[in-house]
Amino acid sequence: xxxxxxxxxxxxxxxxxxxxxxxxxxxxxxxxxxxxxxxxxxxxxxxxxxxxxxxxxxxxxxxxxxxxxxxxxxxxxxxxxxxxxxxxxxxxxxxxxxxxxxxxxxxxxxxxxxxxxxxxxxxxxxxxxxxxxxxxxxxxxxx
Numbered sequence: 001x002x003x004x005x006x007x008x009x010x011x012x013x014x015x016x017x018x019x020x021x022x023x024x025x026x027x028x029x030x031x032x033x034x035x036x037x038x039x040x041x042x043x044x045x046x047x048x049x050x051x052x053x054x055x056x057x058x059x060x061x062x063x064x065x066x067x068x069x070x071x072x073x074x075x076x077x078x079x080x081x082x083x084x085x086x087x088x089x090x091x092x093x094x095x096x097x098x099x100x101x102x103x104x105x106x107x108x109x110x111x112x113x114x115x116x117x118x119x120x121x122x123x124x125x126x127x128x129x130x131x132x133x134x135x136x137x138x139x140x141x142x143x
Contacts, residue, residue, distance in 0.1 A: 001025075002107030006061060007117065010101050014094055015086040018042075019105060023085050029126040032093060033076040038119055040097050041072075042079070042091070052076075089114070 005088070018026065029045035043051065055072055058065035075096065077106045079087040087100065102117035115123070 001109050002112050003109070004107045006105045008103050008105055010089065010099060010103055011086075014089050014091065015082070016089055016103055016105070016114065017084065017086045018081070018112070020085060021106075022105075022107065023081065026079075026081070030079045030087075031076050032079050032087065032089065032114075034071055034093065034096050037096055037123060040099070040114040041091055042087075042114060043110075047110050048076075051071070057106055058068075058122075 002022055002025065004019070004021070006018075008017050010016045026042075026044055030042055031045065031048040032040055032042045032070050035041035052073065055069050058069060058081055060069075075093060077090050077093070081087060094100070097114070097116055098119055099114065099116040104115045104120040106113045106115065106120075
C-alpha cells in the first residue's frame with residue numbers, strides 16, 4: 001500500500017527518485033502512464049494488469065471507452081529502477097504532466113501519482129477548499 005506525500009527533484013536527464021518505502025512494492029515491475037488531472041500514474045505490475053484488463057474489456061463502440069483506453073494505454077511505459085532508486089520519466093509524459101524539475105510523489109493506496117510541484121499545490125488548495133462539498137457528495141454515495 002502506498003501512502004504519503006514526498007517532494008523530489010527531477011534531474012536534467014528526466015530521472016526521479018521514488019521514495020524508498022515504495023520501491024519494495026514495485027520490485028515486481030512497474031508501469032508509468034498518463035494520469036488524470038495532469039498527473040502521472042505509477043502502478044505496480046499486478047495493479048496495472050488488473051486495470052489494463054478492465055480497460056481492454058470496455059466496449060470499443062463507445063467513444064468515451066476508446067478515449068480512455070487511448071489515454072491510459074498508449075502513454076504507458078515500463079519503468080526500471082537504477083542503483084539509486086530512480087526511474088526515467090519519458091519526455092512525452094513529462095510534457096503531458098508539465099513536470100520540469102520539481103515533483104511531488106503521492107501514495108494513493110494502490111498507485112502512485114507524480115505531479116509537477118506547482119500543479120500539485122494548486123490542485124491540493126482547490127480540493128481542500130471544496131472538502132465540505134466533496135464529503136457531502138461522497139456521503140450521498142454511501143462513503
